Amino acid sequence: MSTAAPTFIPAEEQIPALGEQQPAGLRRLLLDHPRILVGLLLLAILAVVALLAPWISPHNPIAVDADNARLPPGAGHLLGTDELGRDVLSRVFWGGRISLPVAFVAVGVGLVAGGLTGVLAGYRGGVTDLLLMRLVDAILAFPALILAIALVAALGPSLRNAMIAIGIVQIPVYARLTRAQVLQLKSLDFVTAARALGASPARIIGRHMLPNLLNPLIVQVSLSAAFGMLAEATLSFLGLSAPPPTPDWGFMISTGQSFLVNGDWWMAAGPGAAICLAVFGFNWLGDSLRDALDPRLHR
């Protein structure tokens, strides 16, 4: 089976590298592929802004100032104020402290759970493989977003549950990716040799397989961080993530949307631009990493 079901990210349109391969030196990689640098830089800027939000925000992001509600962008408020008079720019800065970690935690959940499943299934084979992969198939059979929404609705809307839900829907991608890699690696000479020499499974996986899994996983992590951010934005757009007054980009957009008809475009514009930039950063990084790390594209 070569084709996996689609996810938000057409990540598996190319099954990446095979065979014994040293991870390229970071410097070499960046020099040869300046596009990677662009993505890293963009994400670094967003991360720094989010980290420094408490110091660089001009206002308290949750301080209600009812008399100054819905002010257009101007000197006091560079991106205007929202329906309760809170500074949109400050909320956008602080919003990064929600959205970026969500993406990483969710990806972490998917990576660890999915990766372990895939390695186990691929390495053990047989009944273990069959059972685990049916479970993965069952998760995969649900459209990711519908599953995430249903999960959050079931668990109750909160930031933690949003992260769990987004993590769970990412399990299949990682499980299938690692399983496919492990299966292919298992039959390769250097692994067979290590086995013949009596290396333990842990050692084989750790020493010989993990390094080879790294490249495709790095690409996938970057792409699924993008998916994670999109999914979190969608959940919070639907009111299924962090509770107010938490500055959360998706929720700010959905509030802002209803004020568009009143001409108050700035309430949605700030967080909208932020979410697009962040997702773009991850996708760009993933895309350029794939270009760089996939030898099939270097003919």
Place this chain on the structure above:
Amino acid sequence: MLEYIVRRLGLMVPTAFLVTVGVFLLIHLTPGDPATVILAESYTPEAAAQIHKDLGLDRPLPQQYALYLGRLLHGDLGRSVRNKLPVTQAIGERFPATLELGIAALLWSLLIAIPMGTLAALRRGRVLDVVASGLTVAGISVPNFVVGIMLILFFGLVLRVLPVGGFTALTESVPDNLSRLVMPAIALGTFGAASNMRFTRSSMIEVLNQDYIRTARAKGAGWWRVVNRHALKNALIPVVTIVGLQVGGILEGALVTETVFSWPGVGKLAVESIFAKDFPVVQGIVLMAALSFMLANLLVDLVYAWLDPRISYS
């Protein structure tokens, strides 16, 4: 091949079973009581108890599941707790709108993706390619509700050329239907356009690197002729399959897009039903989505195997 099909179908059965268990548990572990929704302001504990009894909610969970599965095998998905319609009918009534939106979005995405992807592949590494690949990454990075909001702002509120939402049946007024279709279709199709374009590009590059293309080129055939006569058809094989998968997953994007544009399709029904605790409808939609997703997967794999003899299946 036949053996492969049988094996795949065999594997689908336990997966489908797990899916029904998943759907059932997901909904039944959800806190919230459908009786509160049904009764609204007329709520009394007695009336709620009666509703629980009627819906079988007072029985143990395994028994409820057995009943659910039994009815399911007879094609009975239950009735909506909100308006008592059979779930199949509730979904059926909404399905044409989603289908129309999905087809329009798909057409829009292919209209963009195939020419742009082909051009980018032909101009690989040049400015056009770089711009195109930047656009594709941007296209998959903008949440579809943001695309929707931007369209509403621009075409609906600034230019005032398109209605900002709602739906008119095709049978009622074709122009009105189409004018309402434009924005949601673009919003829904943008992600697909970007990913299909990327896919077309990489597939085209691969094909263009094949020996027979090089041979054709070496014989002096022009690029256009090569692309048109030889490459495009082969390059589109994987694209067709990914499009097939997109059709299987149509509900996914429709969820938010339909909500933003008040488009009365299955996606909007799903969201409404989740919030209204309409257990049977949510179960029905999620089940339908999952099964069509699985089926699309299978079909795509089969088509792929049939089209591309290099792939062997065990």
Place this chain on the structure above:
Amino acid sequence: MRRVGILVAAVLFLGACGGAGGTGGTTNGAPKTGGTLKVAQETEINSLDPNTSGLVVEREIYYNMYDSLLGIDAKLNFVPELATRWTYTDDRTLVLTLRKDVKFQDGTDFNADAVKFNLERYMTSTDPAAARKSDLASVQSVEVQDPATAVLHLKRPDATLLAALVDRAGMILSPTAIKQLGANLAQTPTGAGSGPFEFVEWKRDDHLTLKRNANYWRKDRAGHALPYLDQLVYRPITDLNATLASLKTSDVDMARVVAGKDVDAVKADPNLVYRNTPSLGYGGFYLNRSAPPFNDPAKAKAVALAVDRAQILKNVLFNVGVVSYGPITAASWAFDPAEKIYDKPDPEKAKATATGFSFTLKTANTQDQIQIGQLIQAQLAKAGITVNLLPEDFGKLTLETRVQHQFQASLAGWSGRIDPDGNMYAFFHTGGSFNDGLYSNPQVDQLLEQGRATTDQAKRKPLYQEAQRIIVGDAAYVFTTDPATPQITSRKVQGFTLIPDGINRLAEVWKS
């Protein structure tokens, strides 16, 4: 999506059931016959059978299709509808004198047998969603004295019964149609009513069409046949922005709900007419008196003292409505303009009463409710009280607050009822069905019971006003704002009278 949450919640929060001082009709010239009026509804309906109706939007259609025994006028006085006279011969016997000239749309005669059949259907229905039983709980039996006289024998005196007969519990449908249609009555009630319009078709989530009832019994003042319009088309538009856009583009001629933020834009639009009427309902939040922190009355009072009602009115309701001082709103005959126990916010006094505690405020998962929650959060912070907000799905919220009483505070308003009893008894009487906060005060219980058993309005008024003073003073519920019921029509709509319960009756409306 949250938008759906809005719908469900809108039914309770926005869907008001009354008001006062409706504006008179805007009439230019002689009424014109014919035409189609398109009406936006804020949600799709579930049922066309009054027996199983739980939504305000459903009443909107019912009142144009079915007739009730009693009507109300702009001042909330009862007026004749299917019954021309209603008399209590004693406090347990209500005699209704009925019209003799009315036929249902399917040709069946309206008479006392029909009244008995309908009321008994409501009272004895075994449908799990049957919602009229409690409205008619005081009725022991219905007696047909003669074809034009029905007598209701009561188990106990019930001052709230007449108001119930104005609403769905008093709607009389054709017994023939009910028997023939069975369960389909809720979907396709063809010919079932006696009202100005009759059912044509209902395509769910798309439209519902009613056509003119050529044999409608009412005439206008000039003796002209009613209704004027040929057809009514209801379209469910769940998004308020889309509703507004549809009004502006003349996709619809009339809508009942508009976001507060859009009121100014609507008023400024030369093609639209905006009206509103004070609602009978109120907004605010429950405090759970059975658990910490609000088992301590001082803490409840501190919260009531610190809330800035005017700010909520201004920032979330955009001044559409008034500040709320209690369960009896300005639209009611029992209103007490002197009662303003918690008027201006007083964080200092609140601090002196109780401070330094925190609680979780549960709200429905809708934009306006969340905004109100955030304002309350900021207001109470000034008194040293920490509020954690927890927006929840409406169904879950209702379950946790109304059934399980698992909450500390919950933001949930009431759409209001014509009789003050409907705004108080279930909420503040010990063990009342909507007494989410488990408030209990024997004095209040006694006053509310007396109010129910007294039929003389003048005697009831002081009872309810005193009960209100105790309830508000105790901070049994923190009243914040009384919403207004808005009404927007296209300039073309003529002859429209906004009835104070906020329900549009369209028999006398015409389009220029």
